[in-house]
Amino acid sequence: MRALPILALALLTAGCEWVNPMMQQPKVKPYRKSVFYPDQIAMRAPPAGTLPAAAPAELATVTGRNADGTPLARIPVPLTPELLELGRKRYDVFCAVCHGVIGDGQGPVARNMSVRPPPSLVAIPQRPDGFFYTAITEGYGYMPSYRPWLGDEERWAVVAYVRALQLSQGTRIEQAPPDVRARLEKENR
Numbered sequence: 001m002r003a004l005p006i007l008a009l010a011l012l013t014a015g016c017e018w019v020n021p022m023m024q025q026p027k028v029k030p031y032r033k034s035v036f037y038p039d040q041i042a043m044r045a046p047p048a049g050t051l052p053a054a055a056p057a058e059l060a061t062v063t064g065r066n067a068d069g070t071p072l073a074r075i076p077v078p079l080t081p082e083l084l085e086l087g088r089k090r091y092d093v094f095c096a097v098c099h100g101v102i103g104d105g106q107g108p109v110a111r112n113m114s115v116r117p118p119p120s121l122v123a124i125p126q127r128p129d130g131f132f133y134t135a136i137t138e139g140y141g142y143m144p145s146y147r148p149w150l151g152d153e154e155r156w157a158v159v160a161y162v163r164a165l166q167l168s169q170g171t172r173i174e175q176a177p178p179d180v181r182a183r184l185e186k187e188n189r
């Protein structure tokens, strides 16, 4: 008699497969191959330049531009130590090879590039935050867009870290908070 409920259960679950049209219709499964697209990749990326349907403020966070097209003056996401740490990691992976580990434009690629060497990023602190963000997002002259590799938050994180690099090299010791100043003075004595 114990077989009966099991049999009933088997029939019931099997029944779902038979009757559920959602299970039966043609579809793609994540990470599966597709014969439909020439590149045979089932999971599609949105076409280049696709933007989310969002409110203007949200859109500015994604594009780095105000409604009139000018770059945002300030980073629109909360500045946290975590964001800076994320920015350091991404910068070291994606930017340092050209713009240098400290942003001075002295990366290994720069030393071997004859066309237009990657410029120093610490030499342009007067540019708005959105300038750095749009350069990463859209590409800049010879430099490609890094949007396919870096998410919106990651790109703002990189901008925050570039700001930290600028401060680390263009700040006088008198401007540092007292505790930091005391430590630096002790270290350099």
Ligand code: HEC
Residues within 6 Å of the ligand: 091, 094, 095, 096, 097, 098, 099, 109, 116, 117, 118, 119, 120, 121, 124, 131, 132, 135, 136, 140, 141, 142, 143, 146, 158, 162
């Ligand atoms: C393959 C080398 C390379 C990499 C990697 C690279 N860049 Fe660049 N970047 C360049 C070059 C070359 C230029 C100048 C392009 C031109 O003027 O045509 C440039 C220009 C820029 C500018 C404009 C600077 C100015 O003075 O006008 C910014 C900002 C910038 N890059 C930021 C970044 C950031 C941030 C990253 C990492 C996400 C990055 N770049 C990765 C090569 C690179």
